[in-house]
Amino acid sequence: MSQSSSLVGRTLTQLRGVYYGWWVVAAVFVTMATTAGIGFYNLSVLLGAFSEERFDVSEVSGATATFFLASGFAGMAVGRLIEIYDARYVVAISGALGALVFAFVGSITEVWQLYFFYALFGVLYAGCALVPATTLVARWFARRRAVALSMASTGLSVGGIVFAPVSAWIIQTQGLEIAGHWLAIMFFVGVVPAALFVMRPSPQSMGLRIDGDPPLADGEQDGPPDGVSMAVAVRSRFFIGVTAAYVFAMMAQVGALSHQFRLVTVREDAALAAIAVSVLAASSIVGRLLGGFALTRLPIRTFTLTFMAMQAVGLTAFAFADGVVALMAASVLFGVTVGNILMLQPLLLGEAFGLRDYGRIFALSQMFGTVGVAAGPALVGVVYDLAGGYSPAYLAVAAASVVALTIFAVSGAVRQPTPQAD
Numbered sequence: 194m195s196q197s198s199s200l201v202g203r204t205l206t207q208l209r210g211v212y213y214g215w216w217v218v219a220a221v222f223v224t225m226a227t228t229a230g231i232g233f234y235n236l237s238v239l240l241g242a243f244s245e246e247r248f249d250v251s252e253v254s255g256a257t258a259t260f261f262l263a264s265g266f267a268g269m270a271v272g273r274l275i276e277i278y279d280a281r282y283v284v285a286i287s288g289a290l291g292a293l294v295f296a297f298v299g300s301i302t303e304v305w306q307l308y309f310f311y312a313l314f315g316v317l318y319a320g321c322a323l324v325p326a327t328t329l330v331a332r333w334f335a336r337r338r339a340v341a342l343s344m345a346s347t348g349l350s351v352g353g354i355v356f357a358p359v360s361a362w363i364i365q366t367q368g369l370e371i372a373g374h375w376l377a378i379m380f381f382v383g384v385v386p387a388a389l390f391v392m393r394p395s396p397q398s399m400g401l402r403i404d405g406d407p408p409l410a411d412g413e414q415d416g417p418p419d420g421v422s423m424a425v426a427v428r429s430r431f432f433i434g435v436t437a438a439y440v441f442a443m444m445a446q447v448g449a450l451s452h453q454f455r456l457v458t459v460r461e462d463a464a465l466a467a468i469a470v471s472v473l474a475a476s477s478i479v480g481r482l483l484g485g486f487a488l489t490r491l492p493i494r495t496f497t498l499t500f501m502a503m504q505a506v507g508l509t510a511f512a513f514a515d516g517v518v519a520l521m522a523a524s525v526l527f528g529v530t531v532g533n534i535l536m537l538q539p540l541l542l543g544e545a546f547g548l549r550d551y552g553r554i555f556a557l558s559q560m561f562g563t564v565g566v567a568a569g570p571a572l573v574g575v576v577y578d579l580a581g582g583y584s585p586a587y588l589a590v591a592a593a594s595v596v597a598l599t600i601f602a603v604s605g606a607v608r609q610p611t612p613q614a615d
Contacts (some may be wrong), residue, residue: 212405213393221326221390225348227383228322229376230356232314233349233374236260238361239298242369248304256311258567263315263546265563268324268503269455272556280325281392287320288384296377299370302387321384323559327539328552330508332395335403339493339540343485346536350478354471356383420547426554431545434604436558438567439538442501443595445590446534448569449508450529456511457520465517469524476528484533493544497537503600504530505594512587538562545607 212434224512243253274283294314301307326345334341356379364372396403426432453473457466488496514523521533569590576586 196601210285211397213399213401213403214330214341214396214403216391217329217333217393218341219271220387221309221330221345222348222351224288224321225323225326225346226352226382226516227356228288228291228318228352229349230352230354231360231383232291232318232322232378232466234353234357235360235376236311237365239369242364243301243307243373246369246445247302248307253304254309254586257570259308260311260315260318261563261567263312264319264322265560265566267316267319267604268556268559269553271320271324272328272552272554274320275325275328275394275551275552279398280329281388281394281529284321284325284388284392285385287317288388289381291317291321291384292377292381294371295380298373298376299368299549300373301369309592321355321388321541323354324552324556327555329392329394331539331551332548333403337404337489338543339488339536340485342536342540343481343488343532346480346532347481349535350474350532361522368516418513418550420551423550423553423557426546426550427557431607432542432554432558434600435538435545436561438597438601438604439558439562440597441593441600442504442565443562444532444565444569445504445593445597446531446569447566447573448573449511449588449594450531450585451570451581452573452577452586453511453524456587460515461517461520465520469520471519473524473528473531477532480529481532481536484536488540492607493537495542496533497541498598498602500530500533500537501594501598504534505591507599508587508591508594512591541607 223347240253240256271283271287285446291314294310294317298310301310327342328346330345331338359379360372360376362411362479363375367375393399396405402408450473454466455469457469482497484500505525506528507530510519510526512524514520538558542558543551571588572593573590576589577583580586
């Protein structure tokens with residue numbers, strides 16, 4: 194396997210005029226599409242199937258939160274592992290084990306087994322999803338990091354558009370047991386080959402320089418990765434501010450996303466709701482790609498503040514949207530912010546603290562962010578029940594976006610990474 198992997202790597206490297214980092218971006222795109230489509234977006238589909246076939250809704254309602262919390266805590270270990278070992282092996286092993294776990298999803302007959310499945314898959318998901326993916330892109334790019342990350346993370350939305358509907362169709366037509374086998378195969382094929390044959394831990398591992406810069410003159414050597422240690426970073430006002438802001442930003446985003454289909458169904462019908470979900474996903478893709486290029490010209494702090502404000506406006510629009518035009522407009526406005534808000538967190542941390550301990554710094558920030566991710570859907574549901582409708586519920590998550598904006602605004606300037614002793 195290692196010889197075949199090296200051969201593929203050499204072949205791709207020899208393609209004239211193509212910096213190998215773009216092949217890493219392509220591999221990350223594929224793995225992100227697979228893990229998001231079969232993992233993240235598919236969780237609610239699986240939960241719906243379990244509630245229809247085997248368990249009461251009340252029994253399984255906390256399973257998704259279990260997945261998010263498990264993946265968030267596991268991300269810390271993943272951040273450390275990819276500093277010690279070749280990241281492609283961490284991704285490949287996690288992908289293979291994740292596929293194996295999915296193969297047994299049809300055998301779940303007890304509630305405790307369901308929660309164990311969501312927790313175990315959450316741990317393995319962390320090993321082949323955002324933390325290793327964003328770390329790899331950050332290692333291969335500096336000046337073009339925003340563009341590269343926007344292209345790679347577009348796989349998240351593509352996965353939701355492509356894999357999630359296919360998964361839902363297989364589950365509905367074949368049942369959970371057979372669907373589990375197919376999903377396991379899809380997960381393995383979408384993660385393991387891309388990791389083993391294409392991903393590489395850094396430009397230096399292939400004798401290249403970051404961004405594809407020209408080789409150094411004889412006798413010159415690249416210094417160690419720039420940036421500060423994790424111990425220094427986590428005590429800074431900027432890290433605390435970004436992390437706290439993203440707890441509220443992701444609470445608002447995931448809470449709104451999880452209820453969008455039902456909101457549109459309640460106000461119009463299920464057919465329009467399906468279109469609205471697709472419009473939001475498409476807007477997320479377009480917005481993320483445009484945002485990646487815009488960040489090469491705009492200050493990242495200003496860009497982040499703008500999109501946090503836009504998220505609040507988009508959620509407020511959903512609160513009052515009534516009718517086809519208003520609901521589609523709200524879907525577009527909110528959708529444009531979705532991809533950019535998610536992409537900005539690793540970019541902010543990478544620019545502020547550099548690559549030295551980037552994987553662990555991002556993993557820790559993301560771990561706290563999962564608290565917001567897990568709480569978002571529940572917040573919308575609770576406010577909906579107490580206040581009697583989606584208008585106050587979406588105003589609540591719009592307020593959470595304003596809180597995120599306020600916290601980020603007082604977190605200080607985005608500092609450039611500088612070497613610093615522990």
